[in-house]
Amino acid sequence: MTSAHKSFLTGEVKALIGVETEWSAYSEPISPSETRRFVHAIMDDNRLYYDEAYARGTKYKDVVCPPLYASFTFRRAHGTPDPLDRLKTDRDWDAYGGGGAGRQTLPRVPHGFERMVNGGSEIDLYKRLQPGKRVRTKVRYHDIRERMGKTGPMAIVITETDFQDDDGDIVARARQTAIFR
């Protein structure tokens, strides 16, 4: 392609930086059983996750969830359509997203690219979640940039998600970079 590259980074796109959603609904309260299964799966037998007497003697005062637990608190609600129904008619579907937990969506960035690559994650941590707590989220566009790669222009879209517990504390703030080309 020899034609001059036309930037997607218009005023309309730049105006999306900082745009954020409302707070989501709260998750279900974190159940001890859910935490136990999670801890079994990550094979981390830290006593802080189950030994109440031990945890009481720490700054947490009670058992806690593992550090990066916040983004795993959203589950598909009772009575919602089953995403896996799609496999009845589409056996080639990879079932990505088939857990079906609803996450908030931001307005689409009109960049015109089709291929998306995960450009990495960064998480600021402030507080541990604990069984019984509920979590809600707010998502925003942290930054939208253009970069020239080996194969042509790329759109770098960084979304930021706040995770807040029902004490009103931000427990974590995660930034996810998506690269479109």
Added chain:
Amino acid sequence: MGYATRRYFDDVKVGDELNPVEKGPMSPAHIVRWSASSENWHRIHYDYPFTTGHDKNPGLLINGSWKQHVLAQMLDEWAGLEGWVANIAFQYRAMNIEWETLTAWGRVTKIYEKNGLGVVECETGIRNNNGLESTPGSAVIILPKRNGKAVPYPFKSLES
């Protein structure tokens, strides 16, 4: 594991290695246990004909979402109960598949003090049993100084 030691900023040097955390070999059962726990039904993690045939992957992929917790465990155990892992960053650059053993590692790259607390910056990664690095990253850990103030909890930010 949990916390082996109480760690103070005064004892940390650039170049120090964090205690590595090893997991594996990761059987298909271990991989699907994570999928079930996190309710992630992406077939590349448990459907062998699909992941190798349809998606042309070399095997059942070990979830990136699982790998991040191995990094977090390593960092948290090194920080100890009085420390705080304030920031974790990573990229998924290579695939890991069934029967690999994965080791999270870290190394101190920079240390400085801010508002009476110790700040430790680290480079981190996950290496498999063939030496393949899949998950380059970095982390920031806050440690108390010996005879210094406690790291506040909940942690706010270093500016406060």
